[in-house]
Amino acid sequence: MSAAYSGTHKDYLKTIYLLTVDGGRAETGQIAEKLRVTPASVTDMIQRLASESPPLVDYQKYHGVTLTSEGEQVALQVLRHYRLLELFLHEILGYSWDKVHTEANRLEHAISEYFGERVAEVLGEPTRGLYGSPIPSKDLEMPHQNLVCLHDLRPGESGIMHSIWDEDPGLFRYLEKYGLKPGVKLSVLDYSPYDHNLHLQVEGQEKEVVLGASVTAQIFVEKE
């Protein structure tokens, strides 16, 4: 199936995917930051990705990139492996949240297709990974979901906590203290337009939870 793209190629494609799921284009600087390389290196790599045949990205000078459908296939494949690995490290090898990220990244470009599928089977073909992140299926379909940003919910609306942007373990642990973890139901009690705080009723919590905009902007919920 998938040709043998280098591990580095794959990193770029995964990153671009993540930066463009919401529809925009991925900018050189953003990619550089995520990948911790210089913008010059990104430009370089992007141009190589664009001149593969078939091209893996659509590149417009000074205006960032999007994935072509070929690029997206590769990205989804990588993302599948990556998220399976995260889950695997946590569930089978007992890794803590914090350690999962780096190790999965390193392993990601070493594992074979076969390894990925073995892991998937051992884990019971999961469709959700850590932090509730969606795992593309074997034939690279993203599990359907009606996700909105918690920040955009208003009083009376409710949903199920799904995942957090950026997979930041620190934030994750912070939210856990308020009973906020993937799968938990929540509803919005109040919203104050001045500070953009949201007052939430969280399933299993007595007291209401108040979160600021910088936090709610990070949280995805599946709307009911």
Add this chain to the structure above:
Amino acid sequence: MSAAYSGTHKDYLKTIYLLTVDGGRAETGQIAEKLRVTPASVTDMIQRLASESPPLVDYQKYHGVTLTSEGEQVALQVLRHYRLLELFLHEILGYSWDKVHTEANRLEHAISEYFGERVAEVLGEPTRGLYGSPIPSKDLEMPHQNLVCLHDLRPGESGIMHSIWDEDPGLFRYLEKYGLKPGVKLSVLDYSPYDHNLHLQVEGQEKEVVLGASVTAQIFVEKE
């Protein structure tokens, strides 16, 4: 503990270790063959390994290398990870014998120290891997064993099948047909000096097993 040597360095060190356990020096050509690179590349790499500080190999031009004790530490560390991985792939992920080898090799230089130790724990801190290969302990001691080559046993002597040289899955499956696998007791019934065949009594087998020199030279047994 161990500095961050590159994955390629580690491959070389592991290979050199395996080629020198029996006391000799590893020759450029042998290393090249195992690693499937040209002899020129090997010379190059060897020289780099020799000029690390501290040096990882003892190199004498035109006369191959041995590991320094620093090099051996690294090699044992790699070997530990490698053999843990092999076992892990087989036991936990259900890999067949044949597939284990390549995947373990690829994974080997991607995994962290921590990963290795997690795997070790999940497997129950094993001291023997696939094919009965010895796994260095966490503090890099090789499990003690009184190994001899089956080829050197004579009528009346006996031992326990331990492992095969080169970890060739094909040969391994062949031997399995005669009940010969790690842990099985065997004794030598007869030896013919003309063709160097050995006649064996194998535990659990009715008929005696006759093996040629090219096969017995590949088999290690733990002498009683």
Add this chain to the structure above:
DNA sequence: AATATATTTTAGCCTAATCTAAAATAATCT
């Protein structure tokens, strides 16, 4: 001991992925 063969080393070159510094372009602010 001299030659032939085999192995190892050197020398020079290549590619992928990165970097820095300078040039080009885009975005922002008065």
Add this chain to the structure above:
DNA sequence: AGATTATTTTAGATTAGGCTAAAATATATT
């Protein structure tokens, strides 16, 4: 609109690891 600031791209260099072809050394054979 023009000037300043920020971002992106180019150009040229570097490093690791590998290659080929030719030179050096060792080993084997007569």
